Amino acid sequence: MTDVTLTHTYTYADLPGLMGLMTGDEKHGPAATSTLDVLWVLYDRVLRVSPESREDPERDRFLLSKGHGPMAYYAVLAAKGFLPVEWLPGFGSYDSPLGHHPDRTLVPGAEIGSGSLGHGLPIAVGTALGLRAQGRDEPRVWALTGDAELDEGSNHEAIAFAGPAGLDRLHTVVVDNASATYARPGGIAARFEAAGWSALTVDGRDHDALYAAFTAPHPGRPHVVVAQVEPKSI
């Protein structure tokens, strides 16, 4: 257990500075920040989890499936007090708990380790099943994937199962930076919808739109939010 004492409350405006502790530069391109707004809105307004409740069986679970470029994730976890800001400058070094892909056994608040694409959503399905089997109806389970990550077939096993299984506590947010190979416009939401999910597509930089999509009701069905951000390569 790491003792984390917040000296002050961080806001969204602090995130570039926190990321800068890892990257050495407060200016970040779209690739590094593609997940930043989604993560902030989730942790700031949606997820019922805090440093104090991170072991509570009734907490909401957030599974970062797309473990690539986790600086935004670490910055948000630091801003919310899950891990000390002092850890950030060590990012990627031998003694640091913060790798270029997160490890759940090292990062307080990280529900899973990730890096190899296509693992988070199947684990999220099992998490939702496990909570349901134990009669825990309150906790919501969120998985964040990238649009290119959905090229991995394991996701489609999870998507195809979760809809008909009626896993209505399961949520996926797909950060879409148009980096998938052989993508078709509207293809992401269509594939989830075909499997019986509720699906919304929003501007991944618009906090109010994200919040509305994240909290939209979806009785009896899992829910996906496709958060569109700037294309990775323009």
Added chain:
Amino acid sequence: MDTMRDRFAPVVSRLLDEDPRVAVVLAAIGTDGFAGAARHHPGRVVDVGIREQLLIGAAAGLALTGLRPVVHTFASFLVERPFEQVKLDLGHQDAGAVLVSAAASFDWPAGGYTHMAPGDVALLDTLDGWTVHVPGHPDEAETLLRHAVAAGDDKVYVRLSVQANGQAQPVDGEHFLTVREGRSGVVVAVGPMLDAVLAATEGLDVTVMYATTVRPFDGAALRRATETAGTDVVLVEPYLAGTSTAAANDALADVPHRILGLGVGRRELRRYGQVAEHVAAHGLDARSLRERIGGFLGAAAARV
């Protein structure tokens, strides 16, 4: 005689009744046996369909919520196809599960190579922290399944097979048993190989050990056996030949020793037929074993 797999669903159904942590995850194979349990425990019996990556990933998710998943399908689809999920979703996530396989190395020879997994244990050997049980009799399967489920949050593999010995041994989920004592060599029979090994070594002056829990490898027992029987060691395994040679070698690292690793060959036979024909083709029938073991141990092992 019933098979190990015949015992699987009844035993695990009872464990579902007894322990609220237990959950069963299936992928369209072996679902019939759990129909009753699924009615009694609908949330804790899950069939994900023909989706083996999800099979392991979902099991990991169940484990992360505190449950004890028991995961079942054919060995080739349980260990080989979703191997990265076994490595990452269980190993790297530090999540436990009990993987219970059927079909073994060639339980369904007519099904061909797609349904054969002689390399399953060797593959798990590339990972840390797995317990591997290889029962040789349905009664042992029952005992070892219970040990596996009761093993906290450990990662445990239970390898069920239609190959079996006539008699069950008092296995404890940990140690090798000494079945016969001699002075000119140690033969370790793994799981279903025991009957053939006993027949093959009839009249030879060798110690026969019986191993049903092969990981961790009971190196201490092997070492003790070599103190009276000498350090010529033969391993007879029902999966890929040589799978445990390194473990046996480690147990005897500081004494001169020889090890012969017998088991299923790497070469794909491209044959169908019956189990007995594949046993013989891989040189694992009693007659072939006697020849190979006798040849390795030499004249000293022949009893006067």
